[in-house]
Amino acid sequence: MRLADILDRSGLDVLGHLERALTVPVIDGLQAQGDLIVVPAPMLGTVGVHSFASWEPVPRSGVELVRGEAGNNPHTLVADPGTCHWTTGVRDPLWLAIGMFSNTSPVYLVHPEHGGSGVAPGRWVVRRQQERSGGFRRNVLVAD
Amino acid sequence: MSARRRRPCRRAAVLRDPGPVLAQWHEAVQLRAEWTGHALSTAPADRAAAEHAVTGLYALLGEPPPAFVWVPSPAAASVVVPPVDTGAASGPEPVENRLATLVFGLRERLARSARVEPVEFGWNRPPRVDPEAALREGVPLRSVLERVAAPALRRAVRESLVALIRAGTPNLPDFTWYGQHDADWVGFYDIHRRVLGTRFGVADTAHFELWASLARSTGWWWPRAGVCVLADRPAATHAEPVPDGSGERRPHGPAVRWRDGATAYAWHGLPVPSWVFEDLTVARIAGERNVEIRRCAIERLGWTAFIDQAGLRLVSRAADPGNPGAELQLYDLPYLHWGARTRLLLAVNGSVERDGTRRRYGLRVPPWFDHPVDAAGWSYGLTGAQYAQLQRRT
Numbered sequence: 001m002r003l004a005d006i007l008d009r010s011g012l013d014v015l016g017h018l019e020r021a022l023t024v025p026v027i028d029g030l031q032a033q034g035d036l037i038v039v040p041a042p043m044l045g046t047v048g049v050h051s052f053a054s055w056e057p058v059p060r061s062g063v064e065l066v067r068g069e070a071g072n073n074p075h076t077l078v079a080d081p082g083t084c085h086w087t088t089g090v091r092d093p094l095w096l097a098i099g100m101f102s103n104t105s106p107v108y109l110v111h112p113e114h115g116g117s118g119v120a121p122g123r124w125v126v127r128r129q130q131e132r133s134g135g136f137r138r139n140v141l142v143a144d
Numbered sequence: 145m146s147a148r149r150r151r152p153c154r155r156a157a158v159l160r161d162p163g164p165v166l167a168q169w170h171e172a173v174q175l176r177a178e179w180t181g182h183a184l185s186t187a188p189a190d191r192a193a194a195e196h197a198v199t200g201l202y203a204l205l206g207e208p209p210p211a212f213v214w215v216p217s218p219a220a221a222s223v224v225v226p227p228v229d230t231g232a233a234s235g236p237e238p239v240e241n242r243l244a245t246l247v248f249g250l251r252e253r254l255a256r257s258a259r260v261e262p263v264e265f266g267w268n269r270p271p272r273v274d275p276e277a278a279l280r281e282g283v284p285l286r287s288v289l290e291r292v293a294a295p296a297l298r299r300a301v302r303e304s305l306v307a308l309i310r311a312g313t314p315n316l317p318d319f320t321w322y323g324q325h326d327a328d329w330v331g332f333y334d335i336h337r338r339v340l341g342t343r344f345g346v347a348d349t350a351h352f353e354l355w356a357s358l359a360r361s362t363g364w365w366w367p368r369a370g371v372c373v374l375a376d377r378p379a380a381t382h383a384e385p386v387p388d389g390s391g392e393r394r395p396h397g398p399a400v401r402w403r404d405g406a407t408a409y410a411w412h413g414l415p416v417p418s419w420v421f422e423d424l425t426v427a428r429i430a431g432e433r434n435v436e437i438r439r440c441a442i443e444r445l446g447w448t449a450f451i452d453q454a455g456l457r458l459v460s461r462a463a464d465p466g467n468p469g470a471e472l473q474l475y476d477l478p479y480l481h482w483g484a485r486t487r488l489l490l491a492v493n494g495s496v497e498r499d500g501t502r503r504r505y506g507l508r509v510p511p512w513f514d515h516p517v518d519a520a521g522w523s524y525g526l527t528g529a530q531y532a533q534l535q536r537r538t
Contacts, residue, residue, distance in 0.1 A: 017496070031536040032466060032494065037524045044525075094525040114495045114538040129523045132486045132508040142507065142523070 001026075003116045006108045010062050010078040018115045026106040026118030034114045035142045036066065036075050041123040047097050053089020057082065058107065065099060065109075065126055079107040096127040096141075162280045169279055169288065172339045176293055179331025182360050183301045183324050188403075189214070189376045194323070194362035197354045198372050204351060205242050210372040217402030218313045218320075218364050218375050225317040225366045225373045239369045240319040247321075250351050251329065257344050258336045260290050286340060294332045299392065301328040304413065305381075308395050309364075311415035312408030317373075323362040324377060330359045379403045384412070397421070411440035420444060426453045447490060447504045451475065459487065462516045466534035467494050470502070472516035474509075485511040489519045494537035 004020040007013060014020075031038050041047070056063070062078035063086060077086065086101035101107070102123045109117045129142040191214065199209040215221045229238035236242075275292045279285065306325050310316060334356060336342040337349075344352060358365070363375040380401045383393040394413035398421065401407045409421050419428050420441045429441045429450070442450045456475040464470040470492040477488050486508045493503045513519035521531030 017500075025536065027535050029535045030466075030530070030533050031538075032524070032534060033538050034494075037526075037534075039524075039526070043530060092525070096525045111538075117536065117538050127524050129507075130525070131523065132510055 001106075001108070001118070006078060006110060006116050009060060010076070010108075010110065012062065012076055012078065012110050014110065014112050014115055018113075024108060024116040024118045026120050028120035028122065031117055031119070033075060033109050033111055033117045035129040036109070037127050037129070038109065038117070038119055039125045039127060041100065041125050044092075044097075044125050046094075047090060047092045047100075047125050049087060049100060050089040050091055053087040055085040055087045055102070058084040058086055058101065062110065066128065073112045076110045077101060077107060078110060079103060080105060083107070090125065092125075092127070094130075096130060097125050098128055099126050100124065101126070160282070165279050165285050166276060168285055168339050169275060172285075172289060172293055172335045175335045175338060176297060176331060179297065179327045179334065179359070180300050182331075183305060183327040184381055185324055186378055186380055189323075189363060189374065190361035191374075193357055193360070194365070194374055197357040197361070198365065198367070198374070200354045201243060201246070201367075202239070202372075204246060204354075205239060207239060208370075210367070210370050213371060213373045214376065215373060216376050216404035217378075217406040218309060218316060219402070219406040220404055221364070221366060221373050221375050222313070222315040222317055226368045226371065228318045229369060240367050243321075243367050244319065246351075247355070250348060250355075253348055254333050254344055254352065257348075258333060258340075258342050259286065260294070289332070289335060289340070293335060294328075296392070297328040297331050301325050304395055305400065308399055308408050308410055308415045312400075312418070313406075317366050319366060321358070321365050321367070323358050323364055323374070324360070325364070326355060327359045330356050376403055386413070411444065414440055416440050426450065430454065442506070447506045450506075451490065456488065460514060460516055464491060464520075464537070465517065465532050466537040467492065470494075472520055474513065474516040474519055477508075487511050487513065487519065489516060489523070491520065 001024055002021055003014070003018065003024050006024060007020070029040065030043070058077055058079040060078065060081055062076040064074040064076050066075045077084070083105040084101055084103035084107045086099055088099045090097045090100050100123065103119065103121050105121055107119050109119065130139045131142050133140040191212075195212050198212070202208065202210055213224055215224055228240060237245075275288050278288050278291075302325070306322055309325075330352075333342075333344070333352065337344060363377045365372060365374040378400045380398075382395065382397045382399050382401075384396040386392045386394050395408075395410035395415075396412055397409065398407050399410040407418065409416050409418055411420060414436060416437050420437065421444070424441060424445055426445075429438055429445070432438045432441065445453075456477065459474040459476055461471055461473045464472045473490040475488040475490065477486055487510070489507045489509045491505055491507065493505065495502070497503055507519075507523055509519040509522060513522060515528060517532055518528035521528045524531065
């Protein structure tokens with residue numbers, strides 16, 4: 001699917017300079033979008049789902065996986081209705097996972113600056129990026 | 145039968161027409177913009193109005209009108225304002241203390257009338273809500289004002305401008321009042337009384353008017369016994385939109401400049417010392433102890449220029465998995481200047497910028513990684529071998 005089609009379907013937008021006619025590749029494996037990484041769930045044996053986690057359907061308009069806290073841009077997960085469920089009820093000993101999603105057809109991550117990333121069917125952990133800090137908190141999350 | 149009849153009634157109470165309350169909300173938004181405008185005003189101070197209001201406050205304390213000293217900026221005030229009166233343990237309290245007590249009493253009574261918490265703790269911030277959706281669902285306007293309008297005013301004024309000017313003005317005298325930058329709490333109670341019709345009582349309303357008048361007319365000011373020092377409003381402010389689509393703005397660059405040339409600087413909302421803009425060198429960056437300021441300064445200089453000029457030692461380099469043509473580089477940060485031992489991973493963005501280039505960014509990583517792919521993997525909680533499987537980066 002082309003970036004322009006994903007934007008049409010979801011009503012999202014990206015910055016004007018990104019090439020919209022390019023096909024967004026659907027990848028069955030590890031891929032990163034800025035400060036987020038999509039990891040195949042089997043690769044992370046230590047990350048699990050809480051028993052009380054609720055799996056929410058992802059609507060066509062998408063869900064924001066990371067909302068800008070210090071003015072950074074949102075990463076939005078968009079999917080055809082009924083093909084993808086996601087949850088934030090994950091437990092990660094490194095505190096980097098922000099959610100997990102499970103999809104039966106390709107879904108797309110959209111970011112205003114990074115454009116689109118296609119994710120093949122499967123179960124995926126979404127993690128944020130960390131950085132070493134000199135201060136009291138040894139590691140801090142990266143925002144872009 | 146009767147139960148059947150009651151049910152639609154109840155539903156009607158919940159789904160009442162949201163039109164009137166939305167109109168009230170829009171009125172509140174307009175007032176909020178008006179008060180933010182006062183906080184950002186760069187017009188010369190309305191000296192007559194400000195002096196009249198200060199005289200009124202002194203009168204509430206039973207003091208005669210003070211002598212007025214006008215200075216061009218808060219920085220200029222530090223040499224003019226008399227030191228705080230810490231004199232005799234007995235006898236009446238100094239004017240500045242009594243004025244503080246006076247206004248805290250006022251704010252407590254206003255908060256009680258408006259039924260809000262008088263003290264706001266920054267770390268106990270409620271999550272952002274969509275005001276119009278909340279009002280349509282029947283949330284009372286009073287709650288929406290407290291949850292949305294008050295934090296927005298506080299973010300626009302106290303947490304950005306006041307924090308910025310305080311950070312940029314060393315030796316600021318004690319007992320500072322903010323004039324136009326008291327517009328956040330003044331504006332909030334003004335919205336309350338004008339939109340919700342909250343009544344504060346005759347005496348408190350008259351007292352409140354004095355603070356509202358100060359917020360409309362002057363910059364920061366310092367009351368002392370027999371004399372009051374007031375600073376002019378800034379000559380220029382500079383801000384940029386916060387890139388989260390909220391429409392809010394944050395200070396950036398020479399964010400506040402007064403008529404005597406004094407300037408408070410910010411880097412994308414974060415207060416930074418003047419050297420970041422006026423005397424940016426690697427030595428200044430390395431000597432800075434605050435990591436956030438250091439980051440801002442490096443970003444302003446550019447990572448590539450910084451690494452060149454700082455002479456950082458390259459530990460190793462490797463191709464960036466999933467990012468064709470790009471390279472990961474691992475550098476040693478000079479221990480003495482950077483506090484805790486860390487290494488710097490320099491990476492290249494997977495997506496192009498508006499100008500067609502790819503931005504480089506530096507990431508601090510633990511010192512025990514010698515291979516850049518291991519270090520990059522760590523940043524996502526992965527091993528180097530896992531990270532090497534990265535297929536695509538955007």
